[in-house]
Amino acid sequence: MPVDLITAPWNLGLRPPRPGRHEPGTWRAPQTLRAAGLDTRLRPARVVELDRPPYAFDPQPATRIRNGVTLREHTLRLADAVHATLAEAGRFPVVLGGDCSILLGCLLGARRGGRCGLVHVDGHSDFRHPGNYDAGAALGSAAGMDLALATGRGELLLTHWPQVGRPLVADEDVVQVGDREDEEVPPVTRFTAQEIQRIGIAELGERVARRLAERGLERVWLHVDLDVLDERVLPAVDTPGRPGLDYGRLARLVETLLGTGRVIGLDVSVYDPELDPDGTHAARIADCLATALAPVTAAGSAA
Incomplete structure (x- = not known):
């Protein structure tokens, strides 16, 4: 299946990385990864470049989620792009973020075509919601809430969607x-x-595939937050940590999941080029993604 590359250059779901009015640098990731050779390796049938939304340092009206109003607007735009790739063009969307709040637009676009499962590959659960923190005391950041929001927990602004309702x-x-x-x-x-360290990638892939089959999921979205990589492999993310995967294991995992025939698209998030001034990590990320997606791009070329 041919690939469509969709760029979502935003940082709306993240806190400022340090005191003062300095924006997170994840909005630069799509262009940086493309410049590192990802376009050449993936050979997309089409590139859809979404606008960079403005980042608000101050709270927005009627929401306790940072950039919540702007995030809803751009989630709808991203959903349109994903839906168009899936339903109109019949291609495989690869969405480059940006922070991992892009997941909402990806899932919304996929859900317009019916039920869709989610494999959420992330170094964090991203399950913060008003049931486990004081929303009145601090602004919520959607990048730490994306799984909670996707499963219908949190403000209606980011959990209830046209045509789909809630949850995603x-x-x-x-x-x-x-x-x-x-x-x-x-x-x-x-x-x-x-657990992954204990069972290995091959067994992990089999167990995930088995769960998708048990649920009867014919359509699944794959979310890849690059902070799932060990911080010794990729420190250029907003919240690095360990233990984690290396590039080879991540590529094998993605390739295994694509091999189930159930994954209809994927997004990649949270790489921050400002933390990678010489571009070393950009090249490695591009190589990892190209390797993982080779079965899809090869099938698209053959078609």
Whole structure:
């Protein structure tokens, strides 16, 4: 299946990285990865470049989520692009972020075509919601809430959507892979970073595939937050940590999941080029993604 590359250059879901009015640098990731050779390797049939939304340092009206109003607007735009790729063009969308709040637009676009499961590959569970923190005391950041929002927990602004309603995905249709947290565990199928170290990538891939089959999921979205990589491999993310995957294991995992024939698209998030001034990590990320997506791009070329 040919690939469409969709760029979502935003940082709306992240806190400022330091005191003062300095924006997170994740909005630069799509162009940086493309300049590192990702376009050449993926050979997309089309590139859809979405606008960079403005980042608000101050609270927005009627929401306790940072950039919540802007995030809803751009989520709808991203959903349109993903839906067009899937339904109109019949191609495989690869969405380059940006922070991981882009997941909402990806899932919304996919859900317009019917039920869709989620494999959430992330070094964190991203399950912060008003039930486990004081929303009145601090602004929520959607990049740490994307799984909670996708499963219908949180403000209606970012949980209830035209045509689809809420949630974007049922708890039972989610597989969480790679988090290393001891905080509230989301009620989904979960494989922690520590468990992955024990069972290995081959067994992990088999167990995830088995769960998708058990749920009867013919359509699944794949979310890849690059902070699932060990910080010794990729420190250029907003919240690095360990243990985590290396590039080879991540590529094998993605390739295995694509091999199930159930994954209809994927997004990649949270790489920050400002933390990678010489571009070393950009080249490695581009190579990892191109390797993982080779079966899809090869099939598209053959077609």
